[in-house]
Amino acid sequence: MLPSAENSVGIDLGVEKFVTLSDRITIENPRFIEKVEKRIKKLQKQLSRRRKGSNNRGKLILKLQRKYRKLRNMREDFLDKVSTAIAKQYDTIIMEDLNVQGMMRNHRVSKSLTDVSFYAFRQKLEWKAAKYGKNLVLIGRFDPSSKLCSNCGNIKHDLRLSDRIYHCEVCGLIIDRDYNASKNIRKIGLIKVGLVQPESTPVETATSGL
Numbered sequence: 589m590l591p592s593a594e595n596s597v598g599i600d601l602g603v604e605k606f607v608t609l610s611d612r613i614t615i616e617n618p619r620f621i622e623k624v625e626k627r628i629k630k631l632q633k634q635l636s637r638r639r640k641g642s643n644n645r646g647k648l649i650l651k652l653q654r655k656y657r658k659l660r661n662m663r664e665d666f667l668d669k670v671s672t673a674i675a676k677q678y679d680t681i682i683m684e685d686l687n688v689q690g691m692m693r694n695h696r697v698s699k700s701l702t703d704v705s706f707y708a709f710r711q712k713l714e715w716k717a718a719k720y721g722k723n724l725v726l727i728g729r730f731d732p733s734s735k736l737c738s739n740c741g742n743i744k745h746d747l748r749l750s751d752r753i754y755h756c757e758v759c760g761l762i763i764d765r766d767y768n769a770s771k772n773i774r775k776i777g778l779i780k781v782g783l784v785q786p787e788s789t790p791v792e793t794a795t796s797g798l
């Protein structure tokens with residue numbers, strides 16, 4: 589199937605809300621996964637304080653391995669369900685590309701737990717899009733999907749990570765940050781595959797070099 593703007597969706601991935609779709613649907617990170625992740629971080633902290641070769645350390649490692657297995661299974665299940673639902677629902681699916689190599693090199697846990705989910709999700713989405721004959725479009729990670737106003741194209745350079753609401757001083761738009769990003773991701777993706785004409789600046793500047 590050729591990509592089409594109709595029935596297309598932009599996906600923004602996040603920590604609190606796992607996905608925000610450009611048609612306003614959000615899917616939260618499941619609580620039970622969060623709980624196990626927290627437990628794992630705690631165990632790792634404990635482990636770092638144990639002496640190498642000690643009995644307690646061995647027990648802790650086993651415990652940690654069990655928790656990891658549990659987390660992996662729960663996450664697989666969750667990601668399977670979400671990616672299947674999206675691949676079935678939409679014909680053209682647009683998301684940001686992820687820096688896989690950087691991710692694999694990053695062994696620091698707190699961040700990598702989320703990264704692993706993002707990467708696994710993208711991979712599943714790739715398989716499922718192929719399976720259902722849908723199009724997956726990846727856009728550059730450095731496209732300013734968060735800072736761009738989805739209404740007027742203004743770029744808000746001072747947007748902070750903690751700003752959950754995007755407020756555009758130019759057109760007055762007040763919108764959920766992730767929802768704004770997902771709309772931009774959709775638009776940038778559609779421009780990339782030639783389905784939407786880029787507007788004059790600044791959207792054009794934002795998407796040049798793709």
Ligand SMILES: [Zn+2]
Nearest residue numbers: 737740756759
């Ligand atoms: Zn605006």
